[in-house]
Amino acid sequence: MVLPKFEYKKARDVADAIALYKGQKGKAVYLAGGTDLIPLIKQRLSTPSVVIDLKGIEELKSITNKDGWLEIGANVTLFELKIYPWIRDNLPAFYESLEATACETLQLRGTIGGNILQDTRCLKHNQSLEWRTSRGFCLKSNGKECNVVKGSKVCFANYCSDNAPALVTLGAELKLEGPKGERVIELTTLFTGDSLKPFSIDAGEILTYIRIPAKKTKGAYEKLRVRESMDYPLVGVAVSSVGVAAKICVGGVGLQPRLYELEDAGIETAIREIADKASSDAKPVANAVVSPAYRKKMVGVLVKRAVKRAIGEGK
Amino acid sequence: MKMTRVSFEINNEKVSLDVRPYETLLETLRERLMLTGAKEACGMGSCGACTVVMNGIPVRSCLVLAPEADGAVITTVEGLRQDGKLHPLQQAFMEKGAVQCGFCTSGMIMTAKALLERNKKPTKKEIIKTMSSNICRCTGYKKIIEAVEEAAKKI
Amino acid sequence: MNNEFNIVGKRVVRSDSLAKVTGEARYTADLKFPNMLVAKVLRSPHPHAKILKIDCSKALKVPGVKAAVSGFDSYGVKWGVFRYTQDHAMLHTDKVRYIGEDVAAVAAVDEETALEALSLIKVDYEPLPAVFDPFESMKDGAPQIHSEYKNNVNIHIHIDVGEVDKAMEKAFLVREDTFKAAGEAYAMMEPYAVVALFKNGYLDLYMPNAGPHVRAKALSNMLKLPLNRVRIRHINSGGAFGGRSEVAPGDLVASLLAIKSGQPVKLVLTREENATASRQVHDIVATVKTGMKKDGTILAKDYKVVYDGGAYSSTGPIATSIPFYVYEECYRFPNVRYNGYRVFTNKGIRGMYGCHGRAFLAGNESQMDLMAKELGLDPVDVRLKNGLKPGEVTATKSKITSCGLKETILEASEKTNFRKKWAKPSKRKGIGMGCVAIMCGFPMGFRSGSSAYVKINDDGQVTLVTGLVDNGQGNESMVIQVASEVLGVPMEDINLVCADTEVTNLDPGAYSQAAAFVGANAVRVACENARKRIVAIAAEKLGIKETEVGLKDRAAHSIKHPDKKMPISWVVREAFFRGEPIVATGSFFPHIDFEREWVTRPWGQMAGTFSFGTSVAEIEIDQETGKIKMPKFTSAHDCGRPINPMAVEGQMEGSIQQAGVAALTEGNLWDKGHLLNPNLLEYKVPLACDMPEIDTIIVSSRDPAGPFGAKEGGLTIRMNAYSAVACALTNATGELFTELPLTPDKVLTVLERKKGVK
Numbered sequence A: 001m002v003l004p005k006f007e008y009k010k011a012r013d014v015a016d017a018i019a020l021y022k023g024q025k026g027k028a029v030y031l032a033g034g035t036d037l038i039p040l041i042k043q044r045l046s047t048p049s050v051v052i053d054l055k056g057i058e059e060l061k062s063i064t065n066k067d068g069w070l071e072i073g074a075n076v077t078l079f080e081l082k083i084y085p086w087i088r089d090n091l092p093a094f095y096e097s098l099e100a101t102a103c104e105t106l107q108l109r110g111t112i113g114g115n116i117l118q119d120t121r122c123l124k125h126n127q128s129l130e131w132r133t134s135r136g137f138c139l140k141s142n143g144k145e146c147n148v149v150k151g152s153k154v155c156f157a158n159y160c161s162d163n164a165p166a167l168v169t170l171g172a173e174l175k176l177e178g179p180k181g182e183r184v185i186e187l188t189t190l191f192t193g194d195s196l197k198p199f200s201i202d203a204g205e206i207l208t209y210i211r212i213p214a215k216k217t218k219g220a221y222e223k224l225r226v227r228e229s230m231d232y233p234l235v236g237v238a239v240s241s242v243g244v245a246a247k248i249c250v251g252g253v254g255l256q257p258r259l260y261e262l263e264d265a266g267i268e269t270a271i272r273e274i275a276d277k278a279s280s281d282a283k284p285v286a287n288a289v290v291s292p293a294y295r296k297k298m299v300g301v302l303v304k305r306a307v308k309r310a311i312g313e314g315k
Numbered sequence B: 001m002k003m004t005r006v007s008f009e010i011n012n013e014k015v016s017l018d019v020r021p022y023e024t025l026l027e028t029l030r031e032r033l034m035l036t037g038a039k040e041a042c043g044m045g046s047c048g049a050c051t052v053v054m055n056g057i058p059v060r061s062c063l064v065l066a067p068e069a070d071g072a073v074i075t076t077v078e079g080l081r082q083d084g085k086l087h088p089l090q091q092a093f094m095e096k097g098a099v100q101c102g103f104c105t106s107g108m109i110m111t112a113k114a115l116l117e118r119n120k121k122p123t124k125k126e127i128i129k130t131m132s133s134n135i136c137r138c139t140g141y142k143k144i145i146e147a148v149e150e151a152a153k154k155i
Numbered sequence C: 001m002n003n004e005f006n007i008v009g010k011r012v013v014r015s016d017s018l019a020k021v022t023g024e025a026r027y028t029a030d031l032k033f034p035n036m037l038v039a040k041v042l043r044s045p046h047p048h049a050k051i052l053k054i055d056c057s058k059a060l061k062v063p064g065v066k067a068a069v070s071g072f073d074s075y076g077v078k079w080g081v082f083r084y085t086q087d088h089a090m091l092h093t094d095k096v097r098y099i100g101e102d103v104a105a106v107a108a109v110d111e112e113t114a115l116e117a118l119s120l121i122k123v124d125y126e127p128l129p130a131v132f133d134p135f136e137s138m139k140d141g142a143p144q145i146h147s148e149y150k151n152n153v154n155i156h157i158h159i160d161v162g163e164v165d166k167a168m169e170k171a172f173l174v175r176e177d178t179f180k181a182a183g184e185a186y187a188m189m190e191p192y193a194v195v196a197l198f199k200n201g202y203l204d205l206y207m208p209n210a211g212p213h214v215r216a217k218a219l220s221n222m223l224k225l226p227l228n229r230v231r232i233r234h235i236n237s238g239g240a241f242g243g244r245s246e247v248a249p250g251d252l253v254a255s256l257l258a259i260k261s262g263q264p265v266k267l268v269l270t271r272e273e274n275a276t277a278s279r280q281v282h283d284i285v286a287t288v289k290t291g292m293k294k295d296g297t298i299l300a301k302d303y304k305v306v307y308d309g310g311a312y313s314s315t316g317p318i319a320t321s322i323p324f325y326v327y328e329e330c331y332r333f334p335n336v337r338y339n340g341y342r343v344f345t346n347k348g349i350r351g352m353y354g355c356h357g358r359a360f361l362a363g364n365e366s367q368m369d370l371m372a373k374e375l376g377l378d379p380v381d382v383r384l385k386n387g388l389k390p391g392e393v394t395a396t397k398s399k400i401t402s403c404g405l406k407e408t409i410l411e412a413s414e415k416t417n418f419r420k421k422w423a424k425p426s427k428r429k430g431i432g433m434g435c436v437a438i439m440c441g442f443p444m445g446f447r448s449g450s451s452a453y454v455k456i457n458d459d460g461q462v463t464l465v466t467g468l469v470d471n472g473q474g475n476e477s478m479v480i481q482v483a484s485e486v487l488g489v490p491m492e493d494i495n496l497v498c499a500d501t502e503v504t505n506l507d508p509g510a511y512s513q514a515a516a517f518v519g520a521n522a523v524r525v526a527c528e529n530a531r532k533r534i535v536a537i538a539a540e541k542l543g544i545k546e547t548e549v550g551l552k553d554r555a556a557h558s559i560k561h562p563d564k565k566m567p568i569s570w571v572v573r574e575a576f577f578r579g580e581p582i583v584a585t586g587s588f589f590p591h592i593d594f595e596r597e598w599v600t601r602p603w604g605q606m607a608g609t610f611s612f613g614t615s616v617a618e619i620e621i622d623q624e625t626g627k628i629k630m631p632k633f634t635s636a637h638d639c640g641r642p643i644n645p646m647a648v649e650g651q652m653e654g655s656i657q658q659a660g661v662a663a664l665t666e667g668n669l670w671d672k673g674h675l676l677n678p679n680l681l682e683y684k685v686p687l688a689c690d691m692p693e694i695d696t697i698i699v700s701s702r703d704p705a706g707p708f709g710a711k712e713g714g715l716t717i718r719m720n721a722y723s724a725v726a727c728a729l730t731n732a733t734g735e736l737f738t739e740l741p742l743t744p745d746k747v748l749t750v751l752e753r754k755k756g757v758k
């Protein structure tokens, strides 16, 4: 399958990347591992005129743990994070989410920055141009209505990052650097709920670092998928807890992950309530390989499981 | 559109050639260097048939842009044989009957090769985890896993 | 395995594997020829539409475009496997009938140019109402997909043996259930590809195929070229599983483009095109009614099976029949009625599949278990009671010769401690058993037989020529092994020339399970004929009787005095001197009833022999998520004598993946005429981590007619593995499945249904 025409530029450092971006008037995209981006370009879901490769930026390949923050460069691969002992020992939800992402070969290439900024997905959107032309363009391809929920003017594509929900439960922040300078945002504010522009980052902004409070947590990540490798989550639930409190984040259903807080994860009824709430909040539609009713139910089941496992009960 | 010049080391040989900036490494290997051992089975990163080892890491070459390979050290299945001798993985894949139609084979072998480079003594569980990056439609994987175990013993 | 042979029965390294592990093995997409063009196909965006006009003129003006074709450039000859199914012109001029159907094509200097040209081809369509569900399609007033077939019923197979209604009345227990299964994707790893070259009136073609000779025949008809001018060449094939048995639209497209441009043309389908526009597998709805005696004897079966056939006939009559036959070849049905309907819909074309018929077979087997349970019997007993024995005749009059069904049932159940586990299912755990028989070859007229040719060169090295083809199963290595055994030379001394219609003779191909039984048998006969000539000369030279000559290690020797010997190469040279070089042919034609016809006369001997097998699946069900884990899978197979046990095991293991584990994961998903998962991400081919621990048991028997006693190897498991999984679900839950695949959402529905009952 041939790619459409575009130019390739390799950035030396962050400033260089931003400068290259500025020169392209919005038709440029950033490239990290390419495991999300290249399939999108192949299907003409992304049509850049220039691809700016960030992989050469050495400073974004570091992991540092100081002043109470674990700071991860956006270029660090999922595999490198997975084998970073401090993460395994202290951030189990994150560790498990890394282990559950795609497959090992893709973990070795895919970066954490790219993982967080991967586009939302839908069975009727992630298709070739020919397929979509034949089916009729949906909202996410600038069409008039959703192809899954007839008549809908809102998009139900799923945000399928396995790692972002885990990072949300850990209170992660993102460092961004763009044409307008630097800023830090909370990861929870990254998501816009807008299918055409799912992230609140500005044009040309680069995700440089992911910052996580360097605290020991308990945690778990539960992922539902048909095959035990390769597959994106049909539902993903991350839980991290410090003391008795726990944060729960549900991913894989809808445009953005949903965060819930549990004051005391030891109270059975409280867990059940949150699980029910998460399940009723989730609005899956028929855009994945299992039924929406089932996915909705599973949100509750996985929340319970993840919480129990996080606090050390259950399997 | 302009071609761009890339240079890399492939199977112990240095090459320098002009590629389209929007060409995949898989296309470069297959169309320009006649290294057709890596296969395109999906072109979308979902199967691993196109896996080659780049800078020690297995990559799905259908998702790598040719210019990204500039300066890299690449090994493909064609480069495994040393002085005419088969690599232990190649030997084991043959002897264990891990090859049927053969379309997934080079991707499987290259994925395993990168594993054995980063983990000299993988457990069976680790082998299964790594090899679950690739699809084989023919074998049921049993003999592939056995072949990797066997080769790991020999390396 | 103790064994009187030198090499047959040994775990040999397959002859094709060296080229495959080094990357040297060439597949169609790897080929390069000087001035070769790249072809791309314009496909229908409509599920059903009239073609008003196709205008390629603008495409032809693009620099670098060398040819463009549509149906108007072909003879419009419609292909069909049978005279009464000729409905597929490959490139149509009247209508398109499914999304993705080939409409026009271009050949250009590179892919980018070809794509640009495609976008300039103008096709005027008049969209027609379309139908996607076979039951809707059969209704009066549904859109008519082909004018020749009333109510869109492509094929109706009607079989009626004994007195089904009366027997049902007499039965102690009667049950009727309906089972559904989504069609699968063949998902062979190699996307379809064709290279065509046309020179001096001769057409050379390379493509992955499961039968070069039928392919050549179809193309010779469609292109109005004599058969000897259509040369299908040998090339490695990246898997077939039934999906490469027939001529494909791409074959015609590439041929026409090569003829028009005068340059070699390569067409490689994308994964998506391979899924939408090459063959797919039938969706099936099977209603199974069974009458049983109190002791578990099956008295009667009454079937209605509806196959969603997609837009064209393809192998329709065969596909509509096979699930029934592989079942009646396994069990005794004194009274049986089968109504199989293959119905057209506006979806991709459905063909035969190695795992074809899972709704029907898994439905039958799991229903049988539920009935057995009600009667206080266990699955092992019912299967033993109803299973056919050597010498018996099936309901439609096929005689079973060698038959190890009983042994496979016993071995598989003993190895798994089946009875005990089955009797005590926990909610969470289940065990299930599936059995089936497979015909080794089926009637294909004069194409049912194979013939081979062997010559021994003056250095004693052998050239073997056969029409047999390998799609990855190891057929090539198998015949080399057979020749090596007969001729007493090592495998590496044998150069195989196969699947090249210029020089090879007819062979049934690799889709009717005939490769070992028919193809290898012909090779055996040819080599035995050559051997006789070698032995005659050697006996004379060594001064011993012909019966005392053995061939081994490239030498002819006296069996009594092994030291007395001479190299085969000497014998060969002597033969040359005598003007009678060692060349020989050999043929094998199976004992089949050729009056038999799929629709009009569905009875008589189906095949020369049948293979048998039993699979046992052990599963664990997550009660909250419905996710099934499969810790263990055991399969026992009577494949006659395994020529290469390692290859047979490989087939069995692959079958466990493709039918057994796939029963949990695989199925095509549709949005009307749009295939939702035409890829390898959302179409779930099981991965290494999804596989159970596998135990394969070869129950070796000796088929009297098979080469060295061999039959078919592996397909049996491909057609019973899903049954074992479905039965395990029934064992754990006490419920029958309603739909395959058993993805966790569907399993949860079964679990909830059960709770509702309580």
Ligand SMILES: Cc1cc2nc3c(=O)[nH]c(=O)nc-3n(C[C@H](O)[C@H](O)[C@H](O)COP(=O)(O)OP(=O)(O)OC[C@H]3O[C@@H](n4cnc5c(N)ncnc54)[C@H](O)[C@@H]3O)c2cc1C
Pocket: A029, A030, A031, A032, A033, A034, A035, A036, A037, A038, A039, A054, A074, A075, A078, A100, A101, A102, A103, A106, A109, A110, A111, A112, A113, A114, A115, A116, A117, A118, A119, A160, A161, A162, A163, A205, A206, A207, A208, A230, A231, A232, A233, B044, B045, B046, B047, C681
């Ligand atoms: C077969 C397959 C299965 C997969 N399964 C999963 C799965 O189960 N779970 C999962 O989470 N993911 C999955 N993925 C997606 C992907 O592999 C991972 O999410 C990976 O981490 C993405 O990282 P990348 O570096 O390859 O991203 P890229 O593809 O390079 O980039 C992704 C996006 O982020 C942008 N971007 C990247 N880095 C930056 C930056 N520093 N600043 C600004 N923008 C940036 C890019 O412009 C692009 O839009 C799968 C992919 C494939 C092909």
Ligand code: FES
Pocket: B039, B040, B041, B042, B043, B044, B045, B046, B047, B048, B049, B050, B051, B060, B061, B062, B063
């Ligand atoms: S061809 Fe590259 S992953 Fe399938």
Ligand code: FES
Pocket: B098, B099, B100, B101, B102, B103, B104, B105, B135, B136, B137, B138, B139, C189, C238, C239, C472
């Ligand atoms: S051997 Fe055929 S796909 Fe693996």
